[in-house]
Amino acid sequence: MKKTEPSRLAPAFPTSLFAQLAEATNDVIIVTTPDMELPGPRIVYVNPAFTRLTGYTADEAIGRSPRMLQRSGTDRVTLDAIKRRLVAGLEVHEKLLNYAKGGERYWLDLRIVPLRDEVGKITHFAAIERDITMDKRRLDELEMVADRDGLTGIPNRRALLRVIESEIAVLRSRSTARPYGRDACLAFFDVDHFKSVNDAHGHGVGDAVLLGIADRLTENLRRSDALGRMGGEEFALWMPGVTLRDAQELVDRLRRIVSEQPFETPSGPVKVSVSIGVTAFQPIDNLVHLMNRADTAMYSAKKAGRNRVVALEGT
Incomplete structure (x- = not known):
């Protein structure tokens, strides 16, 4: 009798564990609705790293647009480029200046990915953001010295x-x-x-x-x-x-x-x-x-x- 090979299929990974990962990571995670025209997109989830970086609690952020983090110093050209890619359903990787609740400036290495349902329709956008403020300051200082x-x-x-x-x-x-x-x-x-x-x-x-x-x-x-x-x-x-x-x-x-x-x-x-x-x-x-x-x-x-x-x- 031929032996039955063990299944190569890995056991399912519970979604609750993904939530634990998001809660524990030092990178900021923001999930929004997919609508790009005002007043959207609207935030539906932020992790604790978001609060540590921005000063906004989850209750203060959910339901609002990520535009709450932008001010006059945020580069309009970069924002327009981000919007064009998202409207086209494409991933985004940019560096962006944002502002915390108290007005402090911080720089992000920003990645945004579209999340799709079973039929391929975009249901949400997920942003994974890493604080690169200190790196940007060191780079600015080096550029200033060089110039x-x-x-x-x-x-x-x-x-x-x-x-x-x-x-x-x-x-x-x-x-x-x-x-x-x-x-x-x-x-x-x-x-x-x-x-x-x-x-x-x-x-x-x-x-x-x-x-x-x-x-x-x-x-x-x-x-x-x-x-x-x-x-x-x-x-x-x-x-x-x-x-x-x-x-x-x-x-x-x-x-x-x-x-x-x-x-x-x-x-x-x-x-x-x-x-x-x-x-x-x-x-x-x-x-x-x-x-x-x-x-x-x-x-x-x-x-x-x-x-x-x-x-x-x-x-």
């Missing part, structure tokens, strides 16, 4: 060029281009005879001068302007929303602010001047073209006698 000039604390070359390149992309994508020279301008600053300062007083004094220039420029910029140190004794200034004539006046005022008063250094007051080249963005420009033109204008200012501004129209 800052070590001496002056202002944005470094990489950070400033990233801002300029991003804004150029926006300017070039506008459906109705403004007249040439009305959108933004770029200026390069170079400290005159800076090698002589280092040779005469030492690099510590030179560093004090560069730090003083960065501070003085920063204190006198418009809120919309972006200043960065390009390296050595060279700085750059991005000025959105100005004509070339306006930009020339702005940077000439900064030139006077730098040159009229000496800088305090370990060796006493040191007076320096800057040569500045400025040019206007044009719709045909890319970042390299714009920088080359500003650089050419700056060297023209130095050749013309230093301590002056030269403006260069695009070609």
Whole structure:
């Protein structure tokens, strides 16, 4: 007689054990209804980890929308992307900023999966959320350090060029281009005879001068302007929303602010001047073209006698 093989089917796993897992995990679990239009989706379940993270009790959360955790700082683009995937019945994996009951900000690694019945209809969405606030803070700190000039604390070359390149992309994508020279301008600053300062007083004094220039420029910029140190004794200034004539006046005022008063250094007051080249963005420009033109204008200012501004129209 042939022996009967033991069944390969595992015994059923009771749903009550899933509930125990959800209650015990450190990850936040939220289950909602599937309706995406206001006032939905509505929360039908939260686990204790949700209360520990958000400060809301289950009674306070159930029946409300997860939008209760969102405020103006929550990225609208990410929220729209989440909604599109859920409407399409797809899983979601995003990082999202939310707000606790007391207003504290926290970052989530968020996964949302659709739950379906026997015929494949979506009955609920389940969100599994992990608090990554500390990881995000450490990453932000590392990015800030990487984007800052070590001496002056202002944005470094990489950070400033990233801002300029991003804004150029926006300017070039506008459906109705403004007249040439009305959108933004770029200026390069170079400290005159800076090698002589280092040779005469030492690099510590030179560093004090560069730090003083960065501070003085920063204190006198418009809120919309972006200043960065390009390296050595060279700085750059991005000025959105100005004509070339306006930009020339702005940077000439900064030139006077730098040159009229000496800088305090370990060796006493040191007076320096800057040569500045400025040019206007044009719709045909890319970042390299714009920088080359500003650089050419700056060297023209130095050749013309230093301590002056030269403006260069695009070609």
